[in-house]
Amino acid sequence: AYAWLVEPNLLVVRRVEIVSEEWRGPPLTIAALSDTHVGGPHVDAARAERIVRRVNALRPELVVLLGDYVDGHAPEAERTPADNQEVLGGIATFAGLRPRYGTVAVIGNHDSWFGRSSVTEALQNAGVNALWNRHVVIRRSGGPIVVAGIADAWTGEPDFSAALDGAPADADTIVLSHSPDPFAQMPDGPALMLAAHSHCGQVSVPFLGRPVLPIENKRYACHLVEENGRSMYVTGGIGTSMVAARFFNPPEIVLVTVRGPN
Numbered sequence: 162a163y164a165w166l167v168e169p170n171l172l173v174v175r176r177v178e179i180v181s182e183e184w185r186g187p188p189l190t191i192a193a194l195s196d197t198h199v200g201g202p203h204v205d206a207a208r209a210e211r212i213v214r215r216v217n218a219l220r221p222e223l224v225v226l227l228g229d230y231v232d233g234h235a236p237e238a239e240r241t242p243a244d245n246q247e248v249l250g251g252i253a254t255f256a257g258l259r260p261r262y263g264t265v266a267v268i269g270n271h272d273s274w275f276g277r278s279s280v281t282e283a284l285q286n287a288g289v290n291a292l293w294n295r296h297v298v299i300r301r302s303g304g305p306i307v308v309a310g311i312a313d314a315w316t317g318e319p320d321f322s323a324a325l326d327g328a329p330a331d332a333d334t335i336v337l338s339h340s341p342d343p344f345a346q347m348p349d350g351p352a353l354m355l356a357a358h359s360h361c362g363q364v365s366v367p368f369l370g371r372p373v374l375p376i377e378n379k380r381y382a383c384h385l386v387e388e389n390g391r392s393m394y395v396t397g398g399i400g401t402s403m404v405a406a407r408f409f410n411p412p413e414i415v416l417v418t419v420r421g422p423n
Contacts, residue, residue, distance in 0.1 A: 192221035228339030231274075
């Protein structure tokens with residue numbers, strides 16, 4: 162009863178500091194939000210709006226959205242008008258986000274199954290920059306920041322070279338990915354990769370771990386991953402998928418501060 166009715170309706174804030182040799186400018190505070198799965202059992206547009214207000218209260222400088230804003234597998238054309246209105250209304254709530262340097266997003270596998278063009282358009286209408294193997298440059302007094310977003314690993318071809326093509330060489334760089342699996346191929350240079358998709362297993366069984374992990378590399382299941390001098394943080398996200406339960410993996414907003422060693 163707790164896993165079905167209580168924990169999925171909680172919301173925690175995880176505060177994380179990442180120290181990277183690749184970060185040269187002033188520290189940056191990022192709120193990471195993912196896997197809202199609007200239209201699912203525990204998240205409707207009204208709850209998405211409350212989550213947006215909670216993010217704003219944290220006063221992040223940048224907000225990143227890491228995919229799967231849509232629940233279910235059915236394409237847009239096979240859903241009812243009410244279902245589509247709920248999904249797109251949930252995405253529209255992101256217009257209320259108020260970070261200093263804007264909001265940047267990538268697309269998840271559920272979004273692609275629904276309709277990548279529709280989700281991208283809805284994000285852009287909400288003032289969110291939606292990335293698919295490309296980047297944006299944020300200008301600030303301490304030097305530029307590159308936010309590169311790669312394609313979803315399930316429904317596209319993640320391409321770090323394309324995403325970073327033309328990026329200024331002196332910029333502090335962050336990579337966004339829906340799935341954590343591409344981290345193994347991330348080139349040197351970015352200070353941090355932010356990912357989601359795993360839901361941190363969604364259900365964790367004491368002494369047995371996470372029975373279900375929809376990723377290839379199980380080492381990338383949850384939260385901070387450090388490998389070959391590179392760092393990635395994997396958020397457990399907000400909503401549920403496959404099973405409408407969470408156990409020892411409450412919905413979360415992650416507030417990341419990334420800074421250099423000095």
